[in-house]
Amino acid sequence: VDLVELSTRPTSNMTALRTAGIVYVASLGVLVAYNVRWKYLWSALVGRQPETLPVTKVDGQEGSNSNPVPVILLHGMWHDASYYGRLQQLLSLNGYTSYAVSLLPGKRLLPGGSQKELLTDLEHTLKQEVCGRYILLGHSQGGLLTQSALQNSKEIRENAVAAVLLGTYPLGLTPPVGKLLKEPRNMYTDLGYAYICGFGKLVNVRYAKHMFLMPTTDEKEPAMGKYIEGLLKAPSDGLITMSHFPATPKPVQTPALVLGASDDIIYPPHLLKDEFDARFPNATHVVAEGQAHCFVDPGWEKTMAEPLLEWLDKHANLSRRVLLNRHPSRRRR
Numbered sequence: 001v002d003l004v005e006l007s008t009r010p011t012s013n014m015t016a017l018r019t020a021g022i023v024y025v026a027s028l029g030v031l032v033a034y035n036v037r038w039k040y041l042w043s044a045l046v047g048r049q050p051e052t053l054p055v056t057k058v059d060g061q062e063g064s065n066s067n068p069v070p071v072i073l074l075h076g077m078w079h080d081a082s083y084y085g086r087l088q089q090l091l092s093l094n095g096y097t098s099y100a101v102s103l104l105p106g107k108r109l110l111p112g113g114s115q116k117e118l119l120t121d122l123e124h125t126l127k128q129e130v131c132g133r134y135i136l137l138g139h140s141q142g143g144l145l146t147q148s149a150l151q152n153s154k155e156i157r158e159n160a161v162a163a164v165l166l167g168t169y170p171l172g173l174t175p176p177v178g179k180l181l182k183e184p185r186n187m188y189t190d191l192g193y194a195y196i197c198g199f200g201k202l203v204n205v206r207y208a209k210h211m212f213l214m215p216t217t218d219e220k221e222p223a224m225g226k227y228i229e230g231l232l233k234a235p236s237d238g239l240i241t242m243s244h245f246p247a248t249p250k251p252v253q254t255p256a257l258v259l260g261a262s263d264d265i266i267y268p269p270h271l272l273k274d275e276f277d278a279r280f281p282n283a284t285h286v287v288a289e290g291q292a293h294c295f296v297d298p299g300w301e302k303t304m305a306e307p308l309l310e311w312l313d314k315h316a317n318l319s320r321r322v323l324l325n326r327h328p329s330r331r332r333r
Contacts, residue, residue: 050124054102056081058088066095069316073100076140078234136163143168150252162255162315167293169267170275172249185265212294256280257311261291
């Protein structure tokens with residue numbers, strides 16, 4: 001009997017491993033099929049032409065504080081160009097023309113290929129829409145695209161006089177999950193995170209608030225409710241992408257503002273400072289108090305927008321700095 005048992009155990013183990021392997025491959029196949037959206041398969045095989053992405057332009061108000069260097073705004077997952085609506089108005093009041101680029105969420109081929117596709121389209125769009133040099137500003141996934149552009153596009157790197165990394169993550173860094181789990185609040189120990197991993201969408205208002213807003217922010221307030229409703233309806237572009245983790249970025253000398261949120265549970269700024277410094281030796285770090293990941297909580301104008309505008313004034317171009325020196329007591333409108 002013992003000999004029979006010994007002879008059957010390896011067979012049983014092999015059967016179990018084979019079954020597990022089949023289940024794994026099948027699950028992976030379903031996930032890939034879900035993401036590929038088969039109508040794009042031809043493009044994946046033979047290549048694709050770059051697209052001109054939709055752009056929302058708001059001109060800067062002319063006057064003594066007008067600035068010829070526009071700001072290019074790149075949004076994150078589950079958002080579109082409208083995310084920057086209020087910031088574009090502030091930029092306009094302070095003399096900056098801005099272009100909010102819609103990255104076509106939910107219409108990409110694969111999460112793993114989206115960085116390359118987005119960069120190709122962004123390069124093409126900036127050629128079509130913007131003359132001269134500019135400042136790049138990217139939030140969250142848009143911040144990763146900003147870093148990727150500075151690393152991989154010579155044209156964008158030469159035209160970008162400065163970069164703002166807003167609530168984002170160092171390109172190429174493997175997530176420090178152990179440290180993130182030790183944070184008082186995190187996004188991982190919740191079924192809502194599992195839903196994102198499986199379907200790429202936000203599961204409900206509660207988890208959207210948990211990820212993106214301060215606990216004290218009233219999600220039922222009309223404007224905030226409309227904002228969250230839009231996030232929940234957004235296409236499934238939130239599927240986890242590993243495309244930027246294997247990257248080995250080189251230091252970029254472009255002046256950069258790393259603007260984090262004090263209560264960001266996705267990218268806590270205190271865990272990422274050293275990594276950003278290694279990638280951007282000329283970085284300035286600012287933490288917006290009382291703000292969560294999306295910088296839409298009450299008081300964002302003071303804690304996020306004010307330091308942003310001050311930094312832009314210093315780094316946009318030489319003529320702007322000269323103007324500020326001539327009018328040190330100038331106040332914003």
